[in-house]
Amino acid sequence: MDNQTKAIDTPFGRRDAYGALSMPVYHTAAYEFDTAADMADAFTGRVLAPDYSRVMNPTVTFLEDKVRNITNAHAVVAMSSGMAAISATMLALSAQGKNIVTSRHMFGNSFSLITSSLPRFGVEARTCDLLDLEAVERNVDDNTCCIFLEIITNPQLEVADLSALAAIAHRHGIPLVADTTVIPFTQFSSHALGVDIEIVSSTKYLSGGATSLGGLVICYDTVKEFANRMKNEMLFNFGAYMTPHVAYMQSLGLETLDARYRVQAANSLELARRLKSVDGISHVGYVGLEDNPFHELAARQFGPTAGAMITIDLADRQACYRFIDSLKLVRRATNLFDNKTLAIHPASTIFGNFTDAERAAMDVLDTTVRISVGLESVSDIYEDIRQAASAR
Structure with a gap:
């Protein structure tokens, strides 16, 4: 099925009670359960059902399902902004004593996060020329948790070889993480080029006229453990989940993207x-x-x-x-x-x-x-x- 068709015709997780063609906005914080056992199953993840809108909401889940359907990803997590998506990803991957290999060529706040904020928690930033594969190899070691880059850097407009960087990352058993915001995921497959985790500021193309702030973390099957950590740790412990009204607007934006x-x-x-x-x-x-x-x-x-x-x-x-x-x-x-x-x-x-x-x-x-x-x-x-x- 074509990506444009998937953007429009991805089915709801559950049939709407009134047969709505557009996913309704579920503006609610909590959900009622029939039994205590049903509640326990939802909260522990034994069944896929919303328990609290800080971690799961039907309108947000629908947007995640649309993106997962288009990208063939293992999981998609919708966040409150592009920076929330980047910071949650870095927190999920890193730990004290780990390092991130990246470039000096990237958006200013992404650079500040990696080189100023995360080092306060014991995560080292290693910047090098990502066009120089030998330099990348020299910077990656046993404590490297990922290689991170923008696919077209903002504003330098540099393009690195994703497949070559993926080969280095995978040889060392670490993920290649790419901010792909500049080219929509409807146009190419980052995973086919070796990207394991794709980050998108959905504020940009997806929202359809800058109507709302949002971010997406797209997890491919090479990083299933990371996807579980995003859901079970980042959302539960740090928050920053996308709001239902934003998800509604961005689902509509995806249809015309x-x-x-x-x-x-x-x-x-x-x-x-x-x-x-x-x-x-x-x-x-x-x-x-x-x-x-x-x-x-x-x-x-x-x-x-x-x-x-x-x-x-x-x-x-x-x-x-x-x-x-x-x-x-x-x-x-x-x-x-x-x-x-x-x-x-x-x-x-x-x-x-x-x-x-x-x-x-x-x-x-x-x-x-x-x-x-x-x-x-x-x-x-x-x-x-x-x-x-x-x-x-």
């Missing part, structure tokens, strides 16, 4: 091509461009589309500010993959609390503007960016 994504990806490629000839823009970053150094690898791993995030480089920070302030259609906002096109200066916002030296080490440049391409006419987006780039 493919249609929206195809327009956004096509807009991004056309926009990137046109922006290469705009005066004032010194560089356009997009892995969908044929002259991009990661184009061939990205196409081999993710298929014919390259996401909806591009970067442009201008003369300096002042030029970036002037450009952003001159935009008329494109919104000055954070987030990615909204229906609306968004622009932000990463160095002064997402990475604004890092030092100049730290940003330099992460290759976050003062000259870069990140653009999340939306569903507007690509000609209208282009004209707004062109006029803003020429503002003096």
Whole structure:
């Protein structure tokens, strides 16, 4: 069955009492049981039934089932945000004395979690160039609990070889964990490339216009013990489960994701091509461009589309500010993959609390503007960016 069909026609776990076509929003904290034995079975996991909405809710379970059906995963856990999904994953995998091998090229808060927050609890962060497989091998040892990366880094737009990294991880008996938010899981199979745990900020493409915050942890059958820990420890002891109303909105968003994504990806490629000839823009970053150094690898791993995030480089920070302030259609906002096109200066916002030296080490440049391409006419987006780039 096609992924688009699965996104729309995954059946409910139980038939709705009123025959609703859309999964109802079960806005309730607790559930009534017929007997004490039934209650005990639900709470101990002997039967699959909701016991308390902090750990299981029918509306959230339905979204999890849809994603599991599309990805062929062993289990899916829906969390309250993308960062909640990342932090819960790292907590479930790590322990005092363990280390995480990762890159300096990633979203600022993910980097802070691994390099600042987790070390306070005795977890070491080992950063290296994930494009250098020998460097990765040197950093992995008996105490490594995972290799973690973004499939297209934000905002550096770096693409690593997932199959090669998976081979290293599996040789050492550890999982490869990938944040795949930039390319929807409807478009490619991360597990086929060796990814064991997939993390998605469902706030982005999935929500359908940035309507809600959410995150997904997608666990494949290579990490069944991890999936059990996510359910039985992370949710029970730490919380951060997705709310039912968010799950309802994101289930609807999943139904139109493919249609929206195809327009956004096509807009991004056309926009990137046109922006290469705009005066004032010194560089356009997009892995969908044929002259991009990661184009061939990205196409081999993710298929014919390259996401909806591009970067442009201008003369300096002042030029970036002037450009952003001159935009008329494109919104000055954070987030990615909204229906609306968004622009932000990463160095002064997402990475604004890092030092100049730290940003330099992460290759976050003062000259870069990140653009999340939306569903507007690509000609209208282009004209707004062109006029803003020429503002003096």
